[in-house]
Amino acid sequence: MAFHKVSTIAAMTEKYASDLLQVFVFDGAPVRGEIVNIRDAWQAILARKDYPVAVRKLLGDLVAAGVLLSGTLKFKGSMIIQAQGNGAIRLLVLECKENLVIRATAKLNEDIDLSALPENAGLSDLINPDGKGKLVITLDPADRQPGQNPYQGIVSLHDGKNPVQTIAEAIALYMRDSEQLETRLWLASNENSCGGLLLQKLPNMGGQLKMDDDVAAEGWARLQLLSDTVTDEELLSLEPQVLMKRLYLDESAHHGVRSFDQRPIQFGCRCSRIKVADMLKMLGEEEVNSILEEKSAVETNCDFCGQIYVFDAVDCKQIFSSSTLIDAVKKPPQAKH
Numbered sequence: 001m002a003f004h005k006v007s008t009i010a011a012m013t014e015k016y017a018s019d020l021l022q023v024f025v026f027d028g029a030p031v032r033g034e035i036v037n038i039r040d041a042w043q044a045i046l047a048r049k050d051y052p053v054a055v056r057k058l059l060g061d062l063v064a065a066g067v068l069l070s071g072t073l074k075f076k077g078s079m080i081i082q083a084q085g086n087g088a089i090r091l092l093v094l095e096c097k098e099n100l101v102i103r104a105t106a107k108l109n110e111d112i113d114l115s116a117l118p119e120n121a122g123l124s125d126l127i128n129p130d131g132k133g134k135l136v137i138t139l140d141p142a143d144r145q146p147g148q149n150p151y152q153g154i155v156s157l158h159d160g161k162n163p164v165q166t167i168a169e170a171i172a173l174y175m176r177d178s179e180q181l182e183t184r185l186w187l188a189s190n191e192n193s194c195g196g197l198l199l200q201k202l203p204n205m206g207g208q209l210k211m212d213d214d215v216a217a218e219g220w221a222r223l224q225l226l227s228d229t230v231t232d233e234e235l236l237s238l239e240p241q242v243l244m245k246r247l248y249l250d251e252s253a254h255h256g257v258r259s260f261d262q263r264p265i266q267f268g269c270r271c272s273r274i275k276v277a278d279m280l281k282m283l284g285e286e287e288v289n290s291i292l293e294e295k296s297a298v299e300t301n302c303d304f305c306g307q308i309y310v311f312d313a314v315d316c317k318q319i320f321s322s323s324t325l326i327d328a329v330k331k332p333p334q335a336k337h
């Protein structure tokens with residue numbers, strides 16, 4: 001059986017199309033695959049902050065991994081992956097919405113001389129030097145009610161014996177511990193793009209779809225071997241669909257590979273004036289007034305997109321006197337004549 005699409009075949013263009021997620025399933029084993037390549041959205045993330053090379057590499061891996069993971073979820077809302085620790089990097093964050101709109105940022109430890117970071121420093125050196133770092137995955141449903149908490153899963157960046165060395169390893173550990181799903185990732189990133197490949201072993205279902213367990217295990221091993229041949233160069237510079245066909249040509253000829261429509265990925269931030277107003281309200285009137293005594297206005301900028309928000313004394317007064325934040329941040333209505 002050859003490759004065939006579940007839906008229409010998109011016209012192939014000469015140009016390498018990026019910012020796409022390709023999902024596929026194998027007929028020869030209960031395994032799901034995904035390939036992602038992100039160029040424009042990654043450039044949008046990099047344009048907003050200047051990261052040391054080693055930090056940029058880790059953030060790129062997290063961005064690719066996050067989109068791959070998001071692609072495995074049947075969930076409406078935002079998925080947030082945070083790698084938290086105590087090294088030169090305090091925090092790496094990737095947020096991906098169900099429509100694959102992403103944003104990401106890194107918070108660095110300003111007490112550490114970042115220019116001295118070796119370019120090949122890895123996750124354990126940068127985030128987890130004391131072995132106490134963790135990976136936190138939060139699922140925030142779009143229809144979350146006030147008072148309802150988002151779902152959160154946490155995994156240590158230390159597997160009990162050794163510190164976790166890569167983002168791919170951290171995500172695989174998380175999937176195994178939290179979802180009981182065996183998952184493997186291959187990730188690559190540079191200043192131009194980031195890309196990744198994911199394989200996930202699905203439960204061998206009962207009924208007619210159940211495969212012989214030996215066949216399923218053999219298939220999982222075979223697909224990992226095929227995937228192990230992927231190079232960073234391929235992950236960084238090929239359209240996901242092209243890479244899928246290249247890696248699993250033999251598999252598709254002998255067993256079959258079914259691919260779904262490629263899904264576009266975009267950069268986008270969901271910061272807003274009303275969210276900043278909400279934050280100021282939580283900070284409290286006393287604290288806000290003490291800032292206003294020193295400066296003429298409270299100014300804050302979004303970590304993800306750099307957008308600057310300014311609240312002067314009048315704006316701040318509004319926040320604490322209005323019954324709703326929408327009233328506090330909305331512009332005065334234009335007088336009608």
Ligand SMILES: [Zn+2]
Nearest residue numbers: 269271302305
């Ligand atoms: Zn923003």
